[in-house]
Amino acid sequence: MxxxxxxxxxxxxxxxxxxxxxxxxxxxxxxxxxxxxxxxxxxxxxxxxxxxxxxxxxxxxxxxxxxxxxxxxxxxxxxxxxxxxxxxxxxxxxxxFDQAIAEYVLGVVLMFAKRSVESLELQRDHVWHRRETETVAGTRALVVGTGGIGRRTARLLRAFGVDVVGAATHARAGDADFSRIIDSAHLGEHLSSVDWLINAAPLTDATRGMFDASVFAQLPSTARFVSIGRGASTKTDDLLAALSDGTIAGAGLDVVDPEPLPPGHPLWDAPNTLITAHLSGDTxxxxxxxxxxxxxxxxxxxxxxxxxxxxxxxxxxxxxxx
Amino acid sequence: MxxxxxxxxxxxxxxxxxxxxxxxxxxxxxxxxxxxxxxxxxxxxxxxxxxxxxxxxxxxxxxxxxxxxxxxxxxxxxxxxxxxxxxxxxxxxxxxFDQAIAEYVLGVVLMFAKRSVESLELQRDHVWHRRETETVAGTRALVVGTGGIGRRTARLLRAFGVDVVGAATHARAGDADFSRIIDSAHLGEHLSSVDWLINAAPLTDATRGMFDASVFAQLPSTARFVSIGRGASTKTDDLLAALSDGTIAGAGLDVVDPEPLPPGHPLWDAPNTLITAHLSGDTxxxxxxxxxxxxxxxxxxxxxxxxxxxxxxxxxxxxxxx
Missing domain, CATH: 3.40.50.720 (NAD(P)-binding Rossmann-like Domain)
Incomplete structure (x- = not known):
């Protein structure tokens, strides 16, 4: 049997x-x-x-x-x-998990663009303060990982009018979900105009530690990093430094390294950082x-x-x- | 001259x-x-x-x-x-304002679905707590007001796989942005299966005070109300009661009555309520x-x-x- x-x-x-x-x-x-x-x-x-x-x-x-x-x-x-x-x-x-995780990414993008954390603080303090937020339409995203999750994320971003480039193991033009796909090995050449850098990559020898100080340094200081792939693709100390010194403008992290993130870890309190417990797919x-x-x-x-x-x-x- | x-x-x-x-x-x-x-x-x-x-x-x-x-x-x-x-x-x-306000609505929807406020509280307390959230795909929205803002909102919701019905001054089938359009005068007949009730209506004699206790009572207790039209379309006291006693599950309000909302107003602290200062279009x-x-x-x-x-x-x- x-x-x-x-x-x-x-x-x-x-x-x-x-x-x-x-x-x-x-x-x-x-x-x-x-x-x-x-x-x-x-x-x-x-x-x-x-x-x-x-x-x-x-x-x-x-x-x-x-x-x-x-x-x-x-x-x-x-x-x-x-x-x-x-x-x-x-x-x-x-x-x-494709749809649930793609929705999570859009939720993070919108929380940053609409300055939602600040709005919650104003509400808590009962302060009516009209101020400008951001439009997502017209921004540019780079999604690393062109599997099912990366593709669904790209489709939702494009519905908002975001220009979405993918990064995978082989560069190619002409794709249903991405305006083009670049070679992840040459990521650095494509970072200077990215508003949203999204890690939707599997953890492999090529992706382990790929989101490091040099990547963050090449992003505009207004860029945000969203990570829903695997935590070990990011060098945590480098990310923490980039957030702390304003090299990038924020991070939305459903995966981190280590997991679970220990209570005393400084990433919990990094500026402009949203952390969830590896739950984006668990709807x-x-x-x-x-x-x-x-x-x-x-x-x-x-x-x-x-x-x-x-x-x-x-x-x-x-x-x-x- | x-x-x-x-x-x-x-x-x-x-x-x-x-x-x-x-x-x-x-x-x-x-x-x-x-x-x-x-x-x-x-x-x-x-x-x-x-x-x-x-x-x-x-x-x-x-x-x-x-x-x-x-x-x-x-x-x-x-x-x-x-x-x-x-x-x-x-x-x-x-x-x-169409795109900016539609994005705001999706941001509110995703904050509720992904339990973002709770996640921020867990993060503040350094608690790694994996838990279930909601998928937006497959839910149902009713958008009151089929002008440019309501339509753009409907398009974004549909990109997420939401079934979107519109409500306007005249019912009709077959529409590019809505699965159908119902007569706002008969709103009550269409509320029992609504997950997201969205006020994108102009303020007119017909819409003043239309979102009242009877509307909230006919929604499922899991429904959320999102208001980006005009504050006076909603009876504030009725909404406050519906939120406080669990008649509905939440509200995202960019417009309220009165505006500005006074510091001592109980709506600021209503459960499951997100309030912003009439800024959704101001990107x-x-x-x-x-x-x-x-x-x-x-x-x-x-x-x-x-x-x-x-x-x-x-x-x-x-x-x-x-």
Whole structure:
């Protein structure tokens, strides 16, 4: 019989819709400390606790694993050598978070443009103070990462009249969602006219630490940085310095390094900075959407049909997206 | 020689581009207390201080006025009987504020959906707390007022995947910006499934006080009210009660009644309420845009050409818009 192992954690819900998996397989619900014991004999693994890094240590016990599904958009915790070099097929939560995260980015952009934090302070003080804010239309965004999340973000920005350039592993003109796509390796050449620099990139060797002092220094001092990819793509100390000395005008951060951000970390109080707890994709019903997506994949797998898309672990993302 | 009177106030800028008006006319810059003395002989009047209500008292001295331009979208302060009954042509700041105000509405919608105020409080307290927020896509909006501002707002909402119904003086199906348009007189029949009720209506006899206890009571308790039209369209006490007792889930108010909202007014502290000082249209460069629009109108008027659109004072708005 097929064996499916599901890695969960105490804080994760166990959707009732998963009960039907038992019709087709033996299902092993495990947590990080029992993963290694469960993998022998397992054909498939669902990383329901998608933040877990437990698989790397447990992986040597996997003797017949052919499929791993991560219930997340990012797959950086799966990019360890043994799995990358294996024949295991990897899928992820492709598409599930696109709209929610794109909306989050627009929310951050609008909070900056409309000076919302200042408005809340005036309201708290009962002060009626008419003042100018900014128009988003006519501004320029550079979205690093042209996957599903970056593309949905670009579409919403364009609906506001923003000129949106993408940055990816290969430059190219003519794209449905971006006015053009530049090569991320040459990011520096394109920063001087950017109003909104948006990190929607997967965490890879190429993106780790890419948002650093030199990037911030090349942005206009009026630019804001919005990060919804992975925290480790940004050098936190460099960002903190850029915010503190006015090199850039603000940051909206749903991902940071480290996570969770410790209570005493100076980033919490950096000027013009909005921080949320890696929640931009977690909109009402998200757990159900993730469960349903896995079940759809599961049915294909049981039927021997191909997945609509798979992750290229060596690249670190779904190649069809970029 | 043509005489142009410009009503201003001490806090209004006097754009340098207006200097060229002197080539075609005698220009009289006045404030409220000198308006009546300046109107005799004046051919045109620019209400540069568009919040002023001074014209009603001064109007009897106008003996040859043929055109009044209001540097505002709303023209409610011009709807006094003598002017309504006159042959004076009235124009307004048609289109100038559409994008800025539509962006403001989306900013409010996203702040509610993404629970931004709560996120700011968590950040202030250095608390990393992952929690669910809302997706805007799939929600339903009812935009009261189908003029330029309401339409631009509808377009942005639709870009997010919101179903947007309009409410105007006449119901009709099939519209470029709204999935349908209902008759505002029957608003109550359409409220039970509304997530976002948006006041983008001009202030007229029909809209004064229209957002009242009965409207709020018919909305779902999860609905939010966003008001960017005129404050007097809403019964403030009814709104305050609806917010305080949970009849509705929140309000984003750029216009209130009274304005300015006095420091001691309870609306400042109403739960789930965002208040700004009638500034949603005032984005960087707005004064220049208003001045340029007047100059374009001026050139047409001097050349004897028709205006692209005029205000129907009896209706209270530009009829071509609705």
């Amino acid at each position: 097929t064996i499916l192992t599901i890695l969960t954690s105490p804080d994760k819900p166990r959707p009732a819709v998963f009960d039907r998996l038992g019709d087709d397989a033996e299902v092993r619900w495990v947590e990080a400390d029992t993963l290694a014991a469960a993998l022998p004999g397992s054909d498939a693994l669902l990383m329901w606790d998608f933040f877990s890094t437990a698989l790397e240590d447990a992986f040597p016990t996997a003797d017949r694993l052919s499929w791993v599904h991560a219930a997340s958009a990012g797959v950086d915790s799966l990019r360890f050598r043994r799995l990358v070099d294996s024949d295991v097929t990897v899928t992820n939560a492709h598409g599930v 009402e019903g998200w757990t159900d959407r993730l469960a349903q997506q896995f079940l759809t994949h599961w049915d294909r797998w049981v039927a021997g049909e191909p997945f609509p898309q798979t992750v290229d672990l060596r690249a670190g993302y779904v190649p069809s997206e970029t | 043509t005489i142009l009177t410009i009503l201003t106030s001490p806090d209004k800028p006097r754009p340098a581009v207006f200097d060229r008006l002197g080539d075609d006319a005698e220009v009289r810059w006045v404030e409220a207390d000198t308006l009546a003395a300046a109107l005799p002989g004046s051919d045109a009047l620019l209400m540069w201080d568009f919040f002023s209500t001074a014209l009603e008292d001064a109007f009897p001295t106008a003996d040859r006025l043929s055109w009044v331009h209001a540097a505002s979208a709303g023209v409610d302060s011009l709807r006094f009987r003598r002017l309504v009954d006159s042959d004076v042509t009235v124009t307004n700041a048609h289109g100038v 960087e460069g707005w004064t220049d845009r208003l001045a340029q629009q007047f100059l374009t109108h001026w050139d047409r008027w001097v050349a004897g050409e028709p205006f692209p659109q005029t205000v129907d004072l009896r209706a209270g708005y530009v009829p071509s818009e609705t």
